[in-house]
Amino acid sequence: MIKRFTLALTVVALVAGCSSGVKLDDVPVEDKNATSTMGGNTGANSGNTAQSGVAGVDLGQSGRDAAGPVGVSRIVYFDYDSYVIKPEFQSLIEAHSRFIKAGTNRKLMIEGHTDDRGGREYNLALGQKRAEAVRRSLALLGVQDSQMEAVSFGKEKPAVQGNSEDARAQNRRAELSYR
Template identity: 55%
Template sequence: MNRHSFVHRAGRAVVVYTAIAAVLAGCSSVKLDESQAPVSERSAVPVTAGSSAAGASGAAVENRTVVPVQTGSAEMAQPPANVERVIYFDFDSYVVKPEYVGTLEAHARFLNADRSRRVVLEGHTDERGGREYNLALGQKRAEAVRRALALMGVQEAQMEAVSFGKEKPAVAGSGEEVWARNRRVELTYR
């Protein structure tokens, strides 16, 4: 199988996975018309400390301490745990591989849960190629991840795509293993 047909098939698979995710994301919420919601009117009976209150049926209601609800905001302050924050790319490519769809879905769920969260998508390349070419390729990689997240429901205002080209390698050196680790997009939460 030649490189072109592999890239074409991988690209087609990403488009299919992305389209499926977009369709599922579009089906995930229902707008409610709150003006049609049933409302029951009840009157409040003042209760002083130490006294008992009567319920709607007139029976005594037991005095209990109210425990505050934990909203999980402390744990949501951090990016999703145990989820990879780096998406790797093939040589000279900005196609998101199908193996990263699950990772991107986890990040999309995290960002969609709190629309005030922001993520910077930092595109990187290996050392091969000119500076301008690598800056452009890094930007295309960051934009590819941004588009995938947008199709999963993340708002454009929550994302920023930037490129560092070959200027900030994850691993120093040369060789295919090193280059493969440097062809990436890092998701950095702010």
């Protein structure tokens, strides 16, 4: 009898511990630009173009196309299952630190990536450690934390497809992009 009560109490405690306690508001969403078309020309070939109210983005002035140090790579490669920056990439990091410090409005996104081996969570954590290692190196060289952001993509955005060791080595990286 006591074992059943203890088991029931344990199950109730586990279920209560799994609840989030977050209330989801059921607020209806209204689409102010939605129009209903009954019959007629609907679909991809209707020929009607509607203004969405969304501003376009000039990709030439943002993301990976933004200016960086001339003639300097934007990729730091890592060994398998490691987030230690190799000595051969120290000059690359120093060049980027000089470039960032020369302009206070410059922002750097550091993206950590891994190869395809390992689970999703493990690779996201390893990618974050790689991005943070580069961020810490830049911070030690005087770059302000407010100018840098480190994110991980794990194995989700490979630079090279394939299972060869060369392809995997090219995917173990941290990419630097200016915003």
